[in-house]
Structure formats: structure tokens, C-alpha cells
Amino acid sequence: MSEExxxxxIVDFLKPRVGARFKMWLGICAHCGLCANTCHYYTANxxxxxxxxxxxxxxxxxxxxxxxxxxxxxxxxxxETVYYECNMCRRCTLYCPFxxxxxxxxxxxxxxxxxxxxxxxxxxxxxxxxxxxGNQMAVSDEDWVETVKWCEEEMAEELVGLEIPIDxxxxxxxxxxxxxxxMFYPQDMMEVAKIFYVAGEDYxxxxxxxxxxTNLSMFCGDLKTSKMIVENTFKRAKELEVQxxxxxx
Amino acid sequence: xxHSVELFHDxxxxxxxxxxxxxxxxxxxxxxxxxxxxxxxxxxNQRLAQYLSEDFRPMKYQGNYNYCCAxxxxxxPIGGEMKKHRLKGGKVKAEQIRETGAKIVFVPCHNCIDQxxxxxxxxxxxxxxIHFKEAIxxxxxxxxxxxxxxxxx
Amino acid sequence: MDFxxxxxxxxxxxxxxVFIIGSIIRVSMFVFVSTKKDKxxxxxxxxxxxxxxxxxWLLPLNKDIPxxxxxxxxxxxxxxxxIVVPIWYAGHITLWEESRFEWSWTAMPDELADWMTLIFLxxxxxxxxxxxxxxxxRLISTFSDYFLIIITALPFLTGYFLTNGTLDSITFFxxxxxxxxxxxxxxxxxxxxxxxxxxxxxxxxxRGASGIEFGxxxxxx
Numbered sequence: 001m002s003e004e005x006x007x008x009x010i011v012d013f014l015k016p017r018v019g020a021r022f023k024m025w026l027g028i029c030a031h032c033g034l035c036a037n038t039c040h041y042y043t044a045n046x047x048x049x050x051x052x053x054x055x056x057x058x059x060x061x062x063x064x065x066x067x068x069x070x071x072x073x074x075x076x077x078x079x080e081t082v083y084y085e086c087n088m089c090r091r092c093t094l095y096c097p098f099x100x101x102x103x104x105x106x107x108x109x110x111x112x113x114x115x116x117x118x119x120x121x122x123x124x125x126x127x128x129x130x131x132x133x134g135n136q137m138a139v140s141d142e143d144w145v146e147t148v149k150w151c152e153e154e155m156a157e158e159l160v161g162l163e164i165p166i167d168x169x170x171x172x173x174x175x176x177x178x179x180x181x182x183m184f185y186p187q188d189m190m191e192v193a194k195i196f197y198v199a200g201e202d203y204x205x206x207x208x209x210x211x212x213x214t215n216l217s218m219f220c221g222d223l224k225t226s227k228m229i230v231e232n233t234f235k236r237a238k239e240l241e242v243q244x245x246x247x248x249x
Numbered sequence: 250x251x252h253s254v255e256l257f258h259d260x261x262x263x264x265x266x267x268x269x270x271x272x273x274x275x276x277x278x279x280x281x282x283x284x285x286x287x288x289x290x291x292x293x294n295q296r297l298a299q300y301l302s303e304d305f306r307p308m309k310y311q312g313n314y315n316y317c318c319a320x321x322x323x324x325x326p327i328g329g330e331m332k333k334h335r336l337k338g339g340k341v342k343a344e345q346i347r348e349t350g351a352k353i354v355f356v357p358c359h360n361c362i363d364q365x366x367x368x369x370x371x372x373x374x375x376x377x378x379i380h381f382k383e384a385i386x387x388x389x390x391x392x393x394x395x396x397x398x399x400x401x402x
Numbered sequence: 403m404d405f406x407x408x409x410x411x412x413x414x415x416x417x418x419x420v421f422i423i424g425s426i427i428r429v430s431m432f433v434f435v436s437t438k439k440d441k442x443x444x445x446x447x448x449x450x451x452x453x454x455x456x457x458x459w460l461l462p463l464n465k466d467i468p469x470x471x472x473x474x475x476x477x478x479x480x481x482x483x484x485i486v487v488p489i490w491y492a493g494h495i496t497l498w499e500e501s502r503f504e505w506s507w508t509a510m511p512d513e514l515a516d517w518m519t520l521i522f523l524x525x526x527x528x529x530x531x532x533x534x535x536x537x538x539x540r541l542i543s544t545f546s547d548y549f550l551i552i553i554t555a556l557p558f559l560t561g562y563f564l565t566n567g568t569l570d571s572i573t574f575f576x577x578x579x580x581x582x583x584x585x586x587x588x589x590x591x592x593x594x595x596x597x598x599x600x601x602x603x604x605x606x607x608x609r610g611a612s613g614i615e616f617g618x619x620x621x622x623x
């Protein structure tokens with residue numbers, strides 16, 4: 001048993017988060033196996049029984065039963081299952097006779113691992129970026145506005161009178177993008193500018209954090225950062241008095 | 250909150266955007282879990298694809314019951330450590346796409362599109378994965394007054 | 403004969419009370435805890451999605467039928483027999499008539515009850531073998547999964563022996579088969595609230611919760 005892991009920490013973390021549904025689901029899952037062939041990991045891995053959704057959530061039941069008395073190796077096993085073997089797509093839930101939401105339990109396990117300092121590097125990096133800049137790619141507000149302006153210039157050559165509004169108060173829609181767009185796919189922003197212009201949409205971008213609609217922190221259960229990201233966007237929506245927030249494809 | 254797929258669908262349905270010419274090559278559309286299963290846009294997603302194509306071929310399980318591309322739930326942004334697993338898991342999606350015989354796959358999700366492009370390479374699907382935006386800008390009718398005059402000469 | 407009287411009287415009461423009160427506790431625990439920890443169900447509460455999902459899965463109208471037809475259809479038949487035979491079997495109704503409640507209702511033909519019992523037992527054996535021989539199901543099975551199939555099947559098996567006198571040539575059974583039948587039924591009733599068998603009632607709450615969860619995304623599952 002490794003000394004780093006404190007069972008009471010795990011119990012304290014899980015207690016408020018294991019709701020009535022989770023308890024019920026862990027109790028009534030009949031282990032019927034109907035979820036097996038609904039999972040793409042199961043099918044793609046030559047029907048490996050270890051990929052059965054119902055099997056993947058045994059960890060939650062075990063951790064609760066052991067009252068958090070698990071070691072690092074165990075958590076590493078949990079890590080590999082909840083990240084490498086599940087996309088939290090919820091397809092199994094649709095085929096479960098009881099409608100058991102496996103993905104919800106997987107996300108709780110991810111959150112538990114995060115609370116124990118275990119999360120994929122890629123996501124941890126993104127979380128740092130969010131905290132620093134409000135978007136996953138750490139694009140500065142200046143660079144962001146500049147990119148939008150540049151897209152506008154480019155597109156104005158193609159369509160007469162095209163403008164890309166930024167911080168337009170009272171617009172109908174606040175349009176948000178994936179932060180990868182200004183970094184790698186400005187083409188996407190140009191295309192959408194064209195569509196909005198032709199459709200005569202009354203929309204706007206916002207210049208301050210909140211323009212990135214991705215929420216990668218959610219994937220490892222960092223709800224604090226997750227909340228901050230969502231609140232940023234809603235703050236901007238309120239400031240700009242828009243009716244709706246639109247998100248990119 | 251409104252998703253682009255819904256916006257674009259409504260533009261075309263309401264005639265705010267007119268389609269000049271539909272895509273002739275066979276197409277299909279991915280149902281991203283966040284947009285369709287958890288976003289409730291199954292119908293609009295498929296109809297938007299149909300608005301844009303002459304030869305739309307639905308996948309098996311098209312709609313709410315479609316398979317995940319195996320790039321979701323953070324699998325793409327996790328990066329290197331996940332790559333092996335997501336390419337393996339994406340086999341089901343690759344087969345689904347191959348089955349339709351489509352040459353163009355509409356993918357209204359940044360995660361899925363990167364994944365499906367990787368799958369196309371890995372499983373040699375010979376497809377082009379594009380966002381709806383790209384297809385709409387190519388197919389839509391541009392009003393006369395918006396076309397720059399200088400370029401015509 | 404004291405033990406027989408105990409099993410026939412007080413233990414039967416205990417079994418039914420544990421079953422009923424235990425079920426009520428399981429349900430009220432769910433309702434009570436969920437109002438605090440699963441507020442999302444109530445924020446998006448919808449009778450429409452709640453009922454549509456329950457009806458779809460009570461009746462064979464769901465997506466599992468085309469996906470796993472053999473297993474799902476057997477599971478439906480299994481559950482129908484499980485509910486119908488104990489309630490409408492003539493011998494049981496007679497006992498209710500003779501009891502202090504003096505309840506009575508129309509019985510099913512004995513021959514049908516016999517057939518349904520045999521079908522039920524056949525499916526139970528199939529489920530058990532499936533658990534043992536399918537690598538998939540074996541991996542996800544726990545001890546209680548095997549145990550509970552046997553527990554559920556025993557009252558039917560012993561009931562069949564009792565009514566048909568199959569084992570009467572063996573003195574032990576001809577003397578005690580009624581006792582064993584009652585005991586097995588009582589054991590099952592007692593275990594229901596504490597095991598996955600509680601899904602007989604929690605099914606409705608689980609489906610309801612998920613029906614609402616997907617209903618708020620605009621479609622019924």
C-alpha cells in the first residue's frame with residue numbers, strides 16, 4: 001500500500017458525489033451483458049470481455065466497498081480503463097434495459113483520479129491554459145482579436161461589405177469558436193463569416209475570454225475550471241445583451 | 250445555447266441561404282455524441298446533410314444510436330498516449346463509413362473531424378471529412394450585390 | 403411439525419413484510435437522496451419522457467430486440483412467467499381465500515401453470531449456462547449473479563415437484579417438499595430488497611431518471 005493515497009480523502013470525495021442514481025445503478029445492474037456489443041471498444045477489440053461497459057464501472061463499486069482502501073497501482077488500472085477504453089459516448093445507456101448511465105459513472109471516476117492528481121498531460125496542459133488565458137490554446141486576447149480582424153480583411157475581398165462584428169452590443173447571437181480555429185483553422189472562421197453575412201445574421205464575437213466554447217477540463221472532471229469557462233461565456237453574453245450563444249461545429 | 254448545425258439547418262430551411270448546387274459525390278454524416286446523442290440534433294444534422302447532397306447515404310445506426318468515432322470524451326486533446334487506443338476503437342466507425350461508400354463525410358465536430366481524418370489514413374478509407382461550413386460556403390448562392398465587381402473583368 | 407407451522411405462519415408473514423417494507427425503504431431512500439444529490443432529475447422532470455421510456459421497455463418496443471433478439475425475447479418470457487405463475491396459480495389463490503384476508507381472483511388453468519413453470523426453468527438454466535460458458539458474461543458475473551438465478555428458480559422447481567409429485571418416491575421429499583417449496587419462496591422474497599432483484603421496482607425509477615435525462619435533450623429513449 002502506497003502512503004500517498006489516503007482512503008479518507010477518497011471517501012470524502014465520493015460521498016457527496018455518489019448520488020441516489022449511482023447507488024441504485026450499482027445495486028441493480030443485473031450483469032446481463034446487453035451493453036457488450038453496444039460499445040465500439042468492445043467490437044473493435046475483437047469482442048474483448050474487458051471492454052464490456054458494465055465491467056468498466058466495477059471500479060466504482062469496488063472503491064466504495066473498500067472504503068477508499070486502494071493503492072496507486074489500482075488507480076493506475078482505473079486510469080487506463082476510464083481514459084483508454086471509454087469515450088463517454090453514452091451509447092450503452094441507450095441499450096441498457098435499466099438505462100444505466102455508465103458514462104456518468106466513468107466521469108465520476110475521472111474526477112476522482114483528478115482529485116488524486118491523476119490526469120492526462122494533454123488535458124492538464126489545456127487546464128493551465130484555460131486558467132491563464134480563458135482558452136485551451138493560450139491565445140492572448142490581442143492575438144484573438146487580430147485573427148478575427150485578419151479573417152474579416154480576407155473575406156471582405158471575396159464578399160462586398162462583409163464585416164465581422166466584435167463586441168457588438170445587443171446582437172442577436174454571440175458566436176463562439178473552438179480555440180483551435182484561430183490557431184490552426186482560420187478557414188473555419190472565414191467560412192462561417194461568409195455564411196452569416198449571406199444569411200444576414202445579427203451576430204458578434206466577443207474580445208474577452210469566453211470566446212472559446214471548448215471545455216476540456218470537463219473531460220477529467222475538473223469542475224472548478226469547467227465552471228469558470230462556462231461562466232466566462234455567460235458573463236460575455238450578459239454584457240453584450242445577446243439573446244443566444246451559438247457554438248461552432 | 251444553440252449549435253451551428255441547428256443555425257445552418259434553419260438558414261437553409263427558412264431560405265435565408267439558398268443552395269445553388271448540391272454535392273454530387275456520395276456523402277454521409279457523422280453524429281457527434283455531443284451534438285446528437287447528448288445534443289438532440291439527430292434530425293437536423295441528417296437533414297442538413299441531405300440539403301447539401303444529391304446522393305446522401307445514411308450510416309447504419311444513423312442518429313441517436315450511432316457509434317462514437319472514438320475521438321470523444323477528451324480522447325483527441327489527451328494527445329499521444331491515447332492515439333493507439335483511439336485508432337483501434339475507431340475501427341467500428343471506419344467500417345461504418347466504408348459501408349456507405351461515401352466519398353465525403355460531413356463532421357460537425359472538431360474532435361470527430363480530426364479523428365475521422367486519422368481513421369481515413371489508418372484504414373485507407375479514401376474519404377474527405379469536412380465541416381458543414383465548408384460545404385455550405387461552396388454550395389450556397391451568393392447574392393448579386395455581394396459579388397465584387399472588379400473581379401469580373 | 404412445529405417448524406412447518408412456523409414456516410407456514412410467522413415466517414411467511416416475515417417474508418412478505420421484509421419484501422414489502424424493504425421495497426418501500428429502497429424506493430424512499432432513492433427518492434429522498436435523489437432530491438438532494440440528483441436535483442437534475444427534478445429540474446427537468448417530465449411525465450411524458452418518464453412514461454414513454456417505461457412503456458417502451460416494459461413492452462417489447464425497444465432497440466435491444468433487434469440487436470439481441472434471442473436473449474431479449476427469452477428475458478421477456480422469463481419475467482412474464484415469473485410474475486404470472488405465482489399470482490394466478492390456483493393452489494396459491496386457494497391459500498389467499500383461506501387466509502384472514504379472504505382475497506380471491508380468477509385462477510389460470512393448472513396445465514398452463516405447469517407449462518409456464520417448465521419454460522421458466524428452461525430459460526433459467528439457459529441463463530445460468532450462459533453465465534458459466536460465455537466468456538463475456540462470466541467476466542462480469544459475481545457470486546450473487548449465479549446464486550440469485552438459483553434462488554429465483556428454486557420456488558418454481560420445488561413447486562413443480564410439489565404439484566406433480568415428481569419426487570414422491572423418495573421419502574424425504576414426499577414428506578418435506580411442501581416445506582422446501584415454502585422456504586424457497588420465502589427466501590426469495592426476503593432477498594429481493596437487498597439484492598439486484600430489487601430491480602423489480604427500481605427499474606421504474608432507473609428508467610424514469612434516464613428517460614428524463616435524455617428527454618431534456620429532446621428525445622425519448
